[in-house]
Every structure is written in C-alpha cells, then in structure tokens.
Amino acid sequence: MLTRRQSLALLAAGCAMPLAPAVAQPAFPDQPVKMIVPFAAGGPADIIARIIGQVMSTKLGQPVVVDSRSGAGGMVGVEAAARSRPDGLTTVLASTGALVVLPQLMPRMAYDVQKDLAPITHVLSVPQILVVSKKKGVKSVAELVALAKKQPGQLTYGSAGNGSSLHLAGELFKLKTGIDIVHVPYRGAAPAVTDLLSGTIDMILADVPVVLPHIRGGELLALGVTAKERAAILPDVPTMAEAGAPDVISETWYAMFAPSGTPADRIRILHDAAVAALRDNDVRRSLADQGGTIAGGTPEQLGAFVQAERTKWGELIRLANVKLD
Structure with missing residues (x-):
C-alpha cells in the first residue's frame, strides 16, 4: 500500500506532466x-x-x-x-x-x-497507343502520315464508339498531323481490334492493355504512345512526339x-x-x-x-x- 508521502509525490508528478490535447477522430460509419x-x-x-x-x-x-x-x-x-x-x-x-x-x-x-x-x-x-497491322507495310508514324497524305480520305481508324476517348485520340492525331483519315466507330474497343487484325480497318489508337497481347504476339505493330513519356510496359515504343507527331497527348x-x-x-x-x-x-x-x-x-x-x-x-x-x- 502507498504511504501518504508516496501518494502525494505521484500526484505532484502527474500534475507536472503536460496534458496531451484530445484529438477528435472523425467518425466513419461501421458499414461497407x-x-x-x-x-x-x-x-x-x-x-x-x-x-x-x-x-x-x-x-x-x-x-x-x-x-x-x-x-x-x-x-x-x-x-x-x-x-x-x-x-x-x-x-x-x-x-x-x-x-x-x-x-x-x-x-x-x-x-x-x-x-x-x-x-x-x-x-x-492510361495512354493510347497507335497500332497498325503489319500487313499495312508501314513501320513508323512518319511513314503512316506520309501514306495518309498520299491517299487522303482512304485510310480508316477504328474506335470504341462516337465520343469515346479512342475516337477523340484519333481526331487529335488528325488535327495535329493534318491528315484526312476516316473514323469507323464500333461498340467497344474489342471489335475494332478484331477488324484491325483482319485488315478491315487500317489503324487504331487504343488503350495499351487492349492491344498489348497482339503487340507481343507480333500481329500488330506499335508505332507510338500518346503520353509525354514512354510506357514502362513497352519501353521500346517511342512517344508520339519522338515519332514526329508532337502534341498528340491522350490518356x-x-x-x-x-x-x-x-x-x-x-x-x-x-x-x-x-x-x-x-x-x-x-x-x-x-x-x-x-x-x-x-x-x-x-x-x-x-x-x-x-x-x-x-x-x-x-x-x-x-x-x-x-x-x-
């Protein structure tokens, strides 16, 4: 049992210690x-x-x-x-x-x-990546732009539908390079990629994950990525700016x-x-x-x-x- 002197000493020590301010924790419901x-x-x-x-x-x-x-x-x-x-x-x-x-x-x-x-x-x-079928015979953005200018209104690009980010990426590519290519809208990116593989359309600007298996499988050729820096997952693919199409930034x-x-x-x-x-x-x-x-x-x-x-x-x-x- 504490003596009276010990009790007073502990009380004095406690009073000498600064009290920590109470911190109110914001309430969050206990629900999913x-x-x-x-x-x-x-x-x-x-x-x-x-x-x-x-x-x-x-x-x-x-x-x-x-x-x-x-x-x-x-x-x-x-x-x-x-x-x-x-x-x-x-x-x-x-x-x-x-x-x-x-x-x-x-x-x-x-x-x-x-x-x-x-x-x-x-x-x-997630940036888009410009891809073409290897059957198209172009190996760079510069070659694709040159072909499009040689054949105005004849080359086509697919998208996931009117107003989709892929559609706007294609329109940005047209605007910044001065080419005339025709938009072909699909109900989603997957059917557009299917038609690109078959040669029905000439190119697509698609989100990287959508076309990555076909790039790695050698069926599609990646020409440029629409970001300020290269994609870590595809380090050998240049940015659109590096490939000669500056300001084509779309994600x-x-x-x-x-x-x-x-x-x-x-x-x-x-x-x-x-x-x-x-x-x-x-x-x-x-x-x-x-x-x-x-x-x-x-x-x-x-x-x-x-x-x-x-x-x-x-x-x-x-x-x-x-x-x-």
Whole structure:
C-alpha cells in the first residue's frame, strides 16, 4: 500500500506532466463502402477498382464492395453515384468519357460533374497507343502520315464508339498531323481490334492493355504512345512526339469521386485510404500491368485536372465537329 508521502509525490508528478490535447477522430460509419464502377465486370475499370479496393478495405476497416453499373458510356454508373446519399459510403471510379467528354456532347445530362460530384483522388492514367497491322507495310508514324497524305480520305481508324476517348485520340492525331483519315466507330474497343487484325480497318489508337497481347504476339505493330513519356510496359515504343507527331497527348484516366455534399472529414478518410492503396507496392505492380501511370493527389488537384481536361477536349470537339450520331 502507498504511504501518504508516496501518494502525494505521484500526484505532484502527474500534475507536472503536460496534458496531451484530445484529438477528435472523425467518425466513419461501421458499414461497407460501395465503389461503383460504371462499366462491365472484367474490364479495365473493374480490375483497377478491385486492386485498390482490397487495400482500401484494410485502411478503412470496412469492406469495399465493387458495384458494376454499366451503360451509356459510363453515365449510368456516374448518375447512380451522384444520386446516392452523401454519407461517405458510396464512391465511383469514373473515367474521361463520362466526366468530361459526354457532358459536352449530350444535349441534356442527368448529372452535373461540378455540382453533383465531390473529387477524392486521381487514380490512374492510361495512354493510347497507335497500332497498325503489319500487313499495312508501314513501320513508323512518319511513314503512316506520309501514306495518309498520299491517299487522303482512304485510310480508316477504328474506335470504341462516337465520343469515346479512342475516337477523340484519333481526331487529335488528325488535327495535329493534318491528315484526312476516316473514323469507323464500333461498340467497344474489342471489335475494332478484331477488324484491325483482319485488315478491315487500317489503324487504331487504343488503350495499351487492349492491344498489348497482339503487340507481343507480333500481329500488330506499335508505332507510338500518346503520353509525354514512354510506357514502362513497352519501353521500346517511342512517344508520339519522338515519332514526329508532337502534341498528340491522350490518356484514358480514372478518378474517384463521392456524391456532392459528402462531409469533408469523410472525403479526407476516403482520400487517405485511396492514396495509401496507390502507394502499396503490390498495388503499384498490379496497376503497372494496366500500362498506366499512377497518379494520386488531393481532391483540389483532381478538380483542377478535370477542368483542364474539359477545356482541352471541349476545344477539340468543337474544332473536329465531333457528334454522337
């Protein structure tokens, strides 16, 4: 038992110690977090969501459940997120088309990106790569441009559909090189690649993962990548600038949002969990297989990035007179 003198000494020592300020921990619901993916299961967005969702689950202490809501070029899923309760339990991993391209092509939209969505973080950017069939006989961007100028209006390029990022990449290539090539829209990138392999179309600017097996298999020839730097997954393929077509910069990017009105402390928690996932070595290796560049960054940086992309592609849409029909 402590003597009276010992008790007084301990009390005095305790009073002499500075009290640590109480830190309020932001409350987060003890419920699963839904990550809406506005594309079909098994596609690039779905794969990316599942890769980062596993680590986010650990950081949040809650399961992250991927919810596929495909349709209308991603607009169905984005609308579902925008209309969800802003409690931090719903996010969406959306991409270029539904966030900056389609809103400028549709006469009426069911959501307003700036008003209805709250940025969390930029996740990944995947460049396109210009590929041709080896049967075409061209071995460089310069040779392809020369052939197109020699045969104006005769060469064709495929895309995943009117208004898709692949369509706009092709229009950007036309604009920056001054060539006249004909757009052939498909319902997705896969059938366009099939027709390229058969020789029905002459070229495609496709996201790297879509054509990578055919490049490695020797069926398609990669001429240039539409990024500022070479793709780590294809280090021998020059950038479009290196290949003689400067300013042909085009990427399909993926970013995470929550419904507008989600409390700032919950946005911060979601952001921190997502960025922690993007720093995880296993996640980084898995995302590298998608051929992209890991981003990250603050919600404010994502907001500024989306606005810059809206300006860039809006100008191209007007110059090239891109229409959905």
